[in-house]
Amino acid sequence: MPNSCILAIGNTGNGKSFTATIFGAKDVRIGHSTKSETDTITVHNIKDGGFYIDTPGFDDSDEHKDDEDTKRSIFFKMMESGIENITTILWFVTPDDRAKASYKRQAKFIESLAKYYNGNAWDNTIIVTKGASDSNNAGPRDAAREMATSLLKTGEFRILLFENLPPKSVYRKMHLSSDELNEYGVFKESEPERILAKYESLMEGHVERPIALKIRKVKCLKCPEETDPRLASPNCHLDSEFFHPNTESVHQGNVIDIHPASDFYKHSDSYVGATTRNVFDNSPQAWTVRAVTFGRINPDRPEFVPGYWNCCKNNDANALGCKHIYHCCERAYSSSGCEKIYDGCKHKVWETACHTICKNCKKKLDDIGCKSRCKNCKHDNPLSIKGCIDVSHKFP
Incomplete structure (x- = not known):
């Protein structure tokens, strides 16, 4: 998969980081990551010049909590890393017969990746289920169906690691070959090439039709925020004012010799x-x-x-x-x-600066500010700051 970009999403503990090693990522900590590590978005370099984006776990409850921040952080990380196309989305889930709210939010995020893309994000998605082939997995697919235009090309990979099976597991007792185990979705951690081969077969054609993120700037119809709706803070800053963000003391005029x-x-x-x-x-x-x-x-x-x-x-x-x-x-x-002074204020160069201006635009502080901020909370509308008013954005 040359130049592939794989985005792994899902709840914590479903195998995202382990799968990064399957694709050739180095220095991945498995099984004993700290909370700060599991909250971090990591872009791993993988073979053939590709990337594997390991993301924080989405909230496993049916409450909203921090999922919005997680989604926005994923977009920011991709922008920061210069990633414009997603080759494959690996959606890590557990067997579940309910289309619970957390799955619906994750499916909505997958759909949002193709907001300005003409194709179908689900054509490049593989649902990776941590469970054997006989387990019920209707919940995630039902959640996806509510968001997706079509799931016809959506891949599915049910996987259990042989080393994690209990001693009395039927798959251990049957003394099956690797080929036979793989038919039941059981793979050995000691045979990563078999897992990789399965992924690559499901990813066939993804490189030719990557999901283009197509970041755009759109202005909210309610507040001054202008950004891609997928990057917007959850709530509005309804009223804005212009201000000078940084000030500095300077002398007036240019330095001359007198x-x-x-x-x-x-x-x-x-x-x-x-x-x-x-x-x-x-x-x-x-x-x-x-x-x-x-x-x-x-x-x-x-x-x-x-x-x-x-x-x-x-x-x-x-x-x-x-x-x-x-x-x-x-x-x-x-x-x-023999002496240097400023021709505007006539002060010597070593004297204390006499004039305060905006460090950003170099204008006097009584001029119109060069940056916008919220009148209410004084935040200068960075995308990382939540809106101060409990009103949702309205983007056209």
Whole structure:
């Protein structure tokens, strides 16, 4: 059965996990699974690239209880695993002459797998009965008939494991061969290839006509929930509102580089070479002094010799600086800013964020929300949350 996908459903203890090993699933715990394991949906890889989906037990009572959650969880697991087609449905039941409510709910689930599929899900279904061929099994079939369009191609496999028979069982006393035992629906656990051969004969043609799940989105006519009816929570969230699911604090605008202080001009080096020297004073006053003192005093006058700026060689001590820089960092005027700020709020990048927005849509919190939630219970309508109002959905 290359690329087959087998879905096993039914009550706990009817052989779903054991059958997974028959199809080649590894690391399957049989007979001593914990409650958490029996509540888990497991997709096993089997031979030839196929899958075997082992599901939690449906409720064995006639009450509704958690069957709806189980069914929705099975659909979610198939979607999560990318499974779009079911090759074979193995419906594990026990001999019963009553079409009890639990069987009707399970049959309804099988029927729902083909909700948008043009074919008949029962053509790809095998009813696996944990009991000998002489046991009464009318109950499950009667329950199926209430839901099915036709059961003509529905297979049936009645199976008892030889190792589980009591010591005084007639099948033990008769010392029958494996072929003879198999005719009575008795198979040896030590001969799994015989069980597999029986399944494969019943599954003939299933690969050519798989059940297409065809997940669709449909809006409830009563509430905002829009999903595949098979995935919908049992009850409605009747009134919704838009909200922002997550918030974060941010600065306004983009990060830019600035110089926080103004620019100015300066010389990068010192002023050097300036000095004062005495020179001959040729003024009338100096000559008068010389005449009065008969030349003994020859007054000179001081003369300033200018220097120059070592950086630019300009000899004007008051000249404008030759370097255009910023006060804050003394970088060149054309250089990038020495400090990062947000151009919207003008805050430095290391300062505490000043603005709260929606993390999801990046809008202000006073804008219309980007996600819908129930006004009553504030749940944001995830499919895993039951509706808060005890009103059933109405899908077109």
